[in-house]
Amino acid sequence: MNTKNTGEISILNRLKRGPVPMGLYGALGIIILIAIFINMTLGVNFFSPGNLLNVGRNYSMVAIAAMGQTFVIISGGLDLSVGSVISTSNVIAASYMTSNALIFPVVLLCLLMGAAVGLFNGFLVTKRKVPPFIATLGVSIIINGLRLIWTNGMPRGSIPENLKRFSTGSSLGIFPNLFLVFLVLAVLYSIILGRSGYGRRLYVIGNNPRVASLSGVKTDLEIIKAYVICSTAAALVGILLGGYTGLSDNWVGSGYDLDSIAYAVLGGAAIGGGSGTIAGTVVGGFIMLMITNLVLLASLPLESQLIIRGLVIITALYLSNRKK
Amino acid sequence: MAQQMPLLEFRKITKTFPGVKALSDVDMSFRKGEVHALVGENGAGKSTLMKILCGVYQPTAGEVHFNGKAVGIKNPHEAQLMGISIIFQEFSLINHLDVVSNVFLNREPVGFAGFKDKALARKKTLEIFERMGVEMDIDRKISELSVVEQQLVEIAKALSVTAQVLIMDEPSAPLTDKELTKLFEIIRSLKEQGVTIIYISHMLEEIFEIADRVTVLKDGEVTHTADVADMTKDLLVKKMVGRDIDDIYPEPGSPSSDILLDVQNLSSGERISDISFQLRKGEVLGLAGMVGSGRSELVKTLMGIHKKDSGSLQFDGRSIENASMSEAIANGFYYIPSDRKKEGIVAPMNIRENTTIASLGDFLNRGLINRKNETVAADAENKKLKTKTSSLDEQIRNLSGGNQQKVLLARALLTKPKVFCIVEPTRGIDVGAKHEIYKILRDLCEAGSSVIMVSSELPEVIGMSNRILVMNQGKTAGLVDQAEGQATEEQILSLAVGHEYSLHGKETS
Numbered sequence: 001m002n003t004k005n006t007g008e009i010s011i012l013n014r015l016k017r018g019p020v021p022m023g024l025y026g027a028l029g030i031i032i033l034i035a036i037f038i039n040m041t042l043g044v045n046f047f048s049p050g051n052l053l054n055v056g057r058n059y060s061m062v063a064i065a066a067m068g069q070t071f072v073i074i075s076g077g078l079d080l081s082v083g084s085v086i087s088t089s090n091v092i093a094a095s096y097m098t099s100n101a102l103i104f105p106v107v108l109l110c111l112l113m114g115a116a117v118g119l120f121n122g123f124l125v126t127k128r129k130v131p132p133f134i135a136t137l138g139v140s141i142i143i144n145g146l147r148l149i150w151t152n153g154m155p156r157g158s159i160p161e162n163l164k165r166f167s168t169g170s171s172l173g174i175f176p177n178l179f180l181v182f183l184v185l186a187v188l189y190s191i192i193l194g195r196s197g198y199g200r201r202l203y204v205i206g207n208n209p210r211v212a213s214l215s216g217v218k219t220d221l222e223i224i225k226a227y228v229i230c231s232t233a234a235a236l237v238g239i240l241l242g243g244y245t246g247l248s249d250n251w252v253g254s255g256y257d258l259d260s261i262a263y264a265v266l267g268g269a270a271i272g273g274g275s276g277t278i279a280g281t282v283v284g285g286f287i288m289l290m291i292t293n294l295v296l297l298a299s300l301p302l303e304s305q306l307i308i309r310g311l312v313i314i315t316a317l318y319l320s321n322r323k324k
Numbered sequence: 325m326a327q328q329m330p331l332l333e334f335r336k337i338t339k340t341f342p343g344v345k346a347l348s349d350v351d352m353s354f355r356k357g358e359v360h361a362l363v364g365e366n367g368a369g370k371s372t373l374m375k376i377l378c379g380v381y382q383p384t385a386g387e388v389h390f391n392g393k394a395v396g397i398k399n400p401h402e403a404q405l406m407g408i409s410i411i412f413q414e415f416s417l418i419n420h421l422d423v424v425s426n427v428f429l430n431r432e433p434v435g436f437a438g439f440k441d442k443a444l445a446r447k448k449t450l451e452i453f454e455r456m457g458v459e460m461d462i463d464r465k466i467s468e469l470s471v472v473e474q475q476l477v478e479i480a481k482a483l484s485v486t487a488q489v490l491i492m493d494e495p496s497a498p499l500t501d502k503e504l505t506k507l508f509e510i511i512r513s514l515k516e517q518g519v520t521i522i523y524i525s526h527m528l529e530e531i532f533e534i535a536d537r538v539t540v541l542k543d544g545e546v547t548h549t550a551d552v553a554d555m556t557k558d559l560l561v562k563k564m565v566g567r568d569i570d571d572i573y574p575e576p577g578s579p580s581s582d583i584l585l586d587v588q589n590l591s592s593g594e595r596i597s598d599i600s601f602q603l604r605k606g607e608v609l610g611l612a613g614m615v616g617s618g619r620s621e622l623v624k625t626l627m628g629i630h631k632k633d634s635g636s637l638q639f640d641g642r643s644i645e646n647a648s649m650s651e652a653i654a655n656g657f658y659y660i661p662s663d664r665k666k667e668g669i670v671a672p673m674n675i676r677e678n679t680t681i682a683s684l685g686d687f688l689n690r691g692l693i694n695r696k697n698e699t700v701a702a703d704a705e706n707k708k709l710k711t712k713t714s715s716l717d718e719q720i721r722n723l724s725g726g727n728q729q730k731v732l733l734a735r736a737l738l739t740k741p742k743v744f745c746i747v748e749p750t751r752g753i754d755v756g757a758k759h760e761i762y763k764i765l766r767d768l769c770e771a772g773s774s775v776i777m778v779s780s781e782l783p784e785v786i787g788m789s790n791r792i793l794v795m796n797q798g799k800t801a802g803l804v805d806q807a808e809g810q811a812t813e814e815q816i817l818s819l820a821v822g823h824e825y826s827l828h829g830k831e832t833s
């Protein structure tokens with residue numbers, strides 16, 4: 001027990017550093033131990049198929065948004081418009097997908113809407129030098145406003161059967177489709193960030209934008225791409241959520257901005273740019289989710305869940321800053 | 325006057341930084357109420373000496389005597405209490421506050437119940453400006469003032485703590501001639517009131533106009549102190565330089581007479597105006613001049629970092645724009661700035677990644693990096709330049725300055741630059757690595773590229789350059805071709821400070 005503890009501390013110290021945030025795996029281990037402990041003492045089963053399926057779906061949704069967010073954070077920014085894009089995409093999907101045949105064109109429309117928002121965010125941040133926090137917050141408020149005017153506060157429409165079936169269904173026996181979508185994107189994004197020229201340039205920009213531009217990197221363009229990736233991922237989440245809930249909801253995306261940032265930061269992405277990985281965000285997010293879920297299962301009040309999540313984020317940031 | 329006890333004395337002041345001796349046994353004395361000019365090349369130790377006087381640095385050895393007593397000045401606040409104030413080149417005023425608040429920033433007189441006594445502060449501020457013989461609306465905001473007015477506020481701020489010694493670091497740099505006349509008036513009136521003024525300037529004209537005495541610093545040592553009345557400009561220039569060029573510079577090679585880059589009438593804002601020159605294939609063109617003369621601005625304009633207002637670039641026989649950095653790099657230009665830490669290395673990334681940033685496109689296969697090719701290329705280039713490192717996976721921040729510079733050179737060379745601009749190529753680098761870096765630059769020229777080298781170290785400029793373009797206040801002050809005989813430091817320095825120099829009969833501004 002003792003050796004394990006000291007091991008934990010030195011590992012946590014490295015949270016900020018590596019492409020593989022070792023500390024997270026340790027933290028994950030601890031949480032799983034806690035889950036087992038709760039299992040045995042309180043008699044609720046975290047590992048029940050029902051709960052795992054539920055957790056898996058929820059996780060996949062936030063994690064897709066968080067992986068997009070990771071690109072923006074690495075570039076040195078922050079995207080607070082994720083939630084508003086999710087909600088808007090959801091409402092657009094419900095409004096126009098009047099039949100199964102229209103699923104594909106409307107999916108395309110939603111993704112284009114997301115890309116356009118990302119383009120605008122990126123434009124404000126790079127060409128107009130608006131701080132990312134302000135730019136994306138402002139854009140988020142505008143999008144919410146536009147959507148409410150359009151829907152009169154009462155979103156109409158319905159989700160076609162095929163989309164519902166996809167979002168709620170499973171493939172390969174036990175894997176929820178939403179989780180598989182997440183998995184495919186995780187692999188894709190990992191390759192982009194870790195192996196592509198674009199990923200390398202993004203890390204250079206996040207670490208030292210001046211060096212990037214002196215090396216001939218079109219920094220503005222690359223940063224805009226990060227915002228486009230992030231918003232497009234959010235738009236996809238909005239569509240999938242629509243299929244999952246079967247509803248058109250004006251506020252389905254609220255909370256996703258901060259959750260996606262929390263996932264990425266917990267996974268080792270430093271606010272300010274230059275570090276963070278998809279693997280980190282995936283594991284960091286999973287830890288966050290388990291904490292939330294365990295609090296629920298232990299029948300603690302919802303408020304304590306908020307407090308614990310806050311504490312986890314602050315601790316993660318504290319550890320990564322101390323490293324600097 | 326001559327027998328009077330000095331107000332302030334440096335006695336055997338020595339200051340060493342890790343690996344560098346910035347000041348060595350400096351003896352200097354300042355009389356009450358004199359204007360004492362301090363001159364020397366960039367890096368001669370003037371700033372270090374003044375920072376010791378202001379308590380920013382502590383001397384490694386030696387003493388500062390003030391009013392006949394040895395004093396240890398531990399921090400700037402103590403210096404201020406003793407009456408020693410400095411006016412830096414960059415002002416420390418707060419733009420959105422008014423004049424009074426700036427003069428008494430953080431030292432507002434306290435009145436009833438601990439509230440700021442603005443009325444008293446106003447009264448005192450008015451008194452100071454009266455003493456300076458200046459009319460000033462003390463309720464205006466700093467942002468509404470002209471540069472010279474801002475400088476006056478800086479001086480008032482210094483005087484508000486009953487200054488006995490006032491240090492002015494390049495005060496004339498931002499001023500017009502008319503404003504300079506005004507500044508001199510104020511200096512003279514302060515002098516009559518017994519304030520000692522230490523005047524740092526590159527401009528010899530000013531020194532002869534305003535200073536009583538002058539001290540020359542060179543390589544951290546005092547080489548000369550004299551009454552200005554006993555000096556001539558030529559003598560002063562000679563005292564500022566006068567050393568042999570070390571044999572650390574490789575042979576100058578034989579550049580062809582082909583023109584690689586023809587720059588005509590290049591102007592950019594206030595920074596540079598109407599610059600024309602030609603860069604020959606295979607030559608090192610040195611850009612010399614004082615800090616602020618527009619040397620690095622010229623390079624930045626060539627590279628598309630500063631927008632050019634007018635002028636044309638003919639490169640390899642075709643007209644090019646270089647409107648942005650990426651366009652310049654695509655055209656075969658490359659630029660290494662002087663600040664390695666801020667503008668060179670990507671500290672948390674490793675040597676391989678740092679080496680290939682600028683040439684990443686060469687290692688991409690359908691958008692993905694071919695790690696093997698990348699490693700081979702980074703390894704080969706760093707081996708060629710003899711970068712000392714245990715592995716390419718080492719973070720670049722763990723390397724010494726010289727080795728970091730080599731990685732940056734490797735990064736540049738991988739882009740196969742035709743026009744290679746480098747600023748202060750050997751700043752903060754030890755002699756051994758310096759020689760290697762000179763060799764790298766020379767080899768690049770042998771391979772048919774051309775180098776534009778900005779340097780503040782005259783021996784380096786003379787030792788490395790085939791031709792030297794000297795700049796002064798954003799304009800060309802002269803072009804020295806070393807094929808017609810080796811340039812002298814006097815020659816370049818006098819062009820750089822705008823002092824007419826008879827040799828070669830060059831016209832200067």
